[in-house]
Every structure is written in C-alpha cells, then in structure tokens.
Amino acid sequence: MTTIFGLPAHVLLVHGLVVLVPLTAALQVLCALWPAARRRFVWLVLALAVGILALTPLTVSAGEWLYGRESEHRPILQLHAARGEWMIYFAVGLLLVSVALAVQHWLETRKPAKRTALNVAVAILAVLVGVSAVVGVALIGHTGAEAKWGIIAAG
Template sequence: MNVIAGLPAHALLVHAIVVLAPLTALLGILCAVWPAARRRFVWLVLVLSAVNLALTPLTASAGQWLYDRSSAHSPALETHAERGATMIYLSIALLAMAIVLALHHVRSANSDAPRTASAVVVAVIALAVGVSAIAGVMRIGHSGTEAKWGIITE
C-alpha cells in the first residue's frame, strides 16, 4: 500500500500515527494515575495501542517507498528515515503499557486488597512510556517536516 487515492500513503498514514500514539500515551497515563479513568478507558487504550502498532509498519513501509523513489537524499531526509525506524519500538512499548494497564485493572477489579505498590509501578511505566512515545513522535515529525519543507522561521 504505497498510494491511496493518488496520494502517497505515507502522507496519509502518518497523520494516524501522529494522532494515535500521543492520544494512546495520554490516555494510558490518565488510566495509570486515575482509577475512575482506568475503569472507563483501559480497553480503549488497549485497542488504540494495537491499531497504532498495526499502522506503524504500514506507515514505515510507505515512507521507505517514498524514500526509495526520491533522487536526492538530504541529511534531513536521512535523519527522518533513521528516526522513523524507531517508531516501531515506541508502538510496541505503547502496546506493552496498555497490556500492563489492562492486567492491573483486572487484578484490581478482582481483589479487595489495595495494590498500592503495583499501582505506583504501573504509573511509572505508563509515564515513562507515554512521555517517550510523545517525544518520539514529535522528533520524528519534526525531522519529517524539515525534510519536506525545510526549516520554517517565523
């Protein structure tokens, strides 16, 4: 899938990643620190992280197709390609975080005993993965913007 309706698929798919990854990260952090949010959104976080993981290799493949078709590989494009290759690891981490959240939710729902230690561990994991994913998407996107449009100073 390299072209969608005549447009490069990468240009379209990347917008899904730019929305899904940070949204999943923020909802994951929210679920980790607020039990009421976890009860409502934990399964949504799991689904969003799975969709994000499924779209990541498609987006990277479409980006590689564009890269291979380009005759001039600028340093900015090289940087974007290198950073873009790391998105799969961030997407895997988001799915792992969502699974940990779901397991924590199920364990907490099936027990009356407070799970303070596990709640703290889950919150730290969610915060670390969430912030890393958001920062990664921003770095990848910024390098892609520089590669396509150059540095905009205004």
C-alpha cells in the same frame, strides 16, 4: 501500500500516528493515575495501542517506498528515515503499558486494590513510555517536515 487516492500513503498514515500516539499516551497516564478512568477506558487504550502497533509498520513501509522514489537523499531525509525506525519501539512500549493496565484492571476486578507496588510501577512506566513516545513522534515528525518543507530549526 504505496498510495491512497493518488496520494503517497505515508503522508496520510503518518497523520494517524501523530494523532493516536499522544492520545494513547495521555489516556494511559490518566488510566494509570486514576482508577475511575482505568475502569472506563482501559479497553479503549488497549485497542488504540494495538492500532498503533499495526499502523506503524505500514507507515514505515510506505515511508521507505517514498524514500526510494526520491532522487536525492539529503542528510535531513536520511535522519528522518533513521528516526522513523524508532517508531516500532514506541509502539511496542505503548502496547506493553496497555497490557499492564489491562492486567491491573483485571486484578482490581477480582479484589479491590489498594495502592500496590504494581500500581506505582505501572504509573511510572506509563509516564515514562508516554512522554518518550510523544517526544519521539515529535522528533520524527519534525525531521520529516524539515525534509519536505525545508523548515529550519529555531535556535
């Protein structure tokens, strides 16, 4: 996929990740810490994580196509491309946490759960993966904006 309605596909697809990754991460943390939220949103969180995993290679592929069309590969553009490769790891991490939440939910429906080691482990994992995914998307996006628009990092 290279263009959508005449626009570079990467430009449009990346906005999906910019919205879905923080949303999914926040919902995962909420579900991990609050059983009532887990009962309501666990399947939505799993569907969002699957969507992110599907959207990531499409976005990276469209970015590689766009990168190939650039005549000059400035260092900031190279950094953005390198950071863009990180996204698959964040997508897999979000999916694994979502699966863990679904398993946790399934176990709770079989036997009312107390605060178990699984609950604590999933909560810690959700926070760590969620924060790292959001920070990662911000870093990737910042270098992309800097490469395209010449935004200078403050400091």
